[in-house]
Amino acid sequence: MSTVAESPDTRPSRGPLTDLLTGGGRQRRIMWLVVGAIVVFSVVRVISGQQELTSSSTLSAALLLAVPIGLAALGGLFAERAGVVNIGLEGMMVLGTWGAGWGGWHWGWAGALxxxxxxxxxxxxxxxxxxxxxxxxxxxxxxxxxxxxxxxVRFLSELVYVDGTGGGPTQSPSLASQPPSFSVPGLSSGPDVLGDLEAKGWFLLSDVAGLLRGLTSGVGLLTLFAVLLVPISYVVLWRTAFGLRLRSCGENPAAADSLGVPVIRLKYIAVIISGALAGLGGVFLVFIAGIYREGQTGGRGFIGLAALIFGNWRPGGLAAGAGLFGFADALQLRSRTAVVALLLLVAVLLAAVAVYQAVRRKLLQAILAGAFAAAALVGFLTIDVLPDGIVFFTPHITTLLVLSLASQRLRMPKANGLVYRRGEH
Known part of the structure; x- marks a missing residue:
């Protein structure tokens, strides 16, 4: 008697959305990571006494500030999965901010978009x-x-925003309208149950209430659309024939070309999509301020590129990176003293890394992580308020720390950044 193993090709397909929303070990690990992160933040909030760490206002601002970074990272994802390194995300965001200011001045938020x-x-x-x-x-x-x-953008501003328009060489007139927003019924509309629970300051319960209240009250429709772009990008790139062909261009374009894949055309499409997504990131920055201003991006295109690398060129990972950098940006805007509490958070995380490395018998990494954890703890205990310059650069410092910790597990597309000429390979 012989048994025939069921091959992956003969198994019934559950569909891309079912595969995305359901699953086994990986989804459970992600769930436990999220739960663990909430518990750690709650512990740090209670010990430090900094309520802004998990307040609804901080988390609402973090979502708003994470969207432009996430859109830039998604733009980089499409380009680099097709084999084109896009260091120009920052410049494309700059162009998007100017276009949003000009379009919003004439036709409101839809024109800005x-x-x-x-x-x-x-x-x-x-x-x-x-x-x-x-x-x-x-x-x-x-x-x-x-x-x-x-x-x-400076040339266009000087050309378009002449006297009498309300703008100038460094800014546009105010937008004619802002995109609509909403609150989730039963959570953030009606009686403010979540707000009352958040104000109690209870361990974990108040933090979860602040999280839910911050992410469900006053959410813009376009913010929701931007968040949905993350799973949409996953489905497009990993569950469609178009996505498979596009990713093959970033892994082995010569082999893809030999199979009839239009490599040049797909690279063009991917980089144009990349620029449009980065431009949308600039649009959201204009929506936040209600006006275009020169230098509005503030290096967020580069932070988006860092989020892409941190996320290992995957939509879910880059979304986590964008959320982290958005949170750091929001926290430094909300409270200078709350930023100091991040040192305690870093100490806890590095201590966990040290224990993990010790269990794996990697003593050098464990000692280094433990030493940095001790230094972060000393900094938390001895520093009351950080200087303004360091507080302002908190998101950028966070970027460097995260990339240094994540660098050993990265795997970029094999042909990323290589010049491809048909017939030369």
Missing amino acids: VVGATFGAIGGLVHAVATVSFGVDHVVSGVAINLLAEGV
Whole structure:
């Protein structure tokens, strides 16, 4: 008697959305990581006494500030999965902010959305022409776009925002309208049960209430759309034929070309999508301020690139990275003293890393993590308020720390950044 093993090809398909929303060990690990993170934050909040760490206002601001970073990271995901390094995300965001300011001045938030995404897509098209068609080094082209975008938006501002328009060389007039927002019925609308529970300051319960209240009250419809783009991107890239062909261009373009995949065309499409998403990130920055201002991006395109790397070129990972950087940005805006509590959080996390490495018998890594945990704990105990300069750069410092901790587990697409010429490989 012989038994026939069931092959993956013969198993009934549950569908992409079912596969995404249900699953086994990996989904359980993610769930436990989320629960563990909430518990750790609650412990740090109770010990430090800094209520802003888990307050609904901080978490609401974190969501708002994470969206532009997440959109830039999603833009980088599409480009780099197709094999094109996009250092120009910052410049494409800059173009998106100017387009949003100009479009919003004329046609309200809908015009800001369309024109900002279009300007970002134009930046992506320029990058695609330089890297895909002319074989320019991807990093050089990206840096050039970052520099060019700054000059272009200043030139356009001086050309368009003349006297009497309400704008000037460094800013646009105010937007004609803002996108609509909503609150989730039963959670953040009606009696403020979550607000009352948050105000109690109870361990864990108040923190969960603050989390739910911050993420469900006054949420913009476009913010919800941006969050939904994360699972949509996963389905497109990992559950469709288009996504499979696009990712093959970033892994082995010569093999993909030999199988009939239009490599050049897909690279163009991916980089244009990348620019449009980065431009949308710039649009959201304009929505936050209600106006375009020069220098509005503040390096968020580069932080988005860091979130992409931290997330290992995966939608879920980059969303977590964007959330982390958005939280650090929101916290430094809400409270200078609460930023000091992050040192205690770092100490707890590094202590956990030290124990984990010790169990794995990696003594050097365990000793280093333990030493840094002790230094962070000493800093928390001895520092009352950080200087303004350090507080302002909290998101950037967080970026460096996270990348240094995550660097050993990264795996970029194999052909990422390589110039491809048909027939040369």
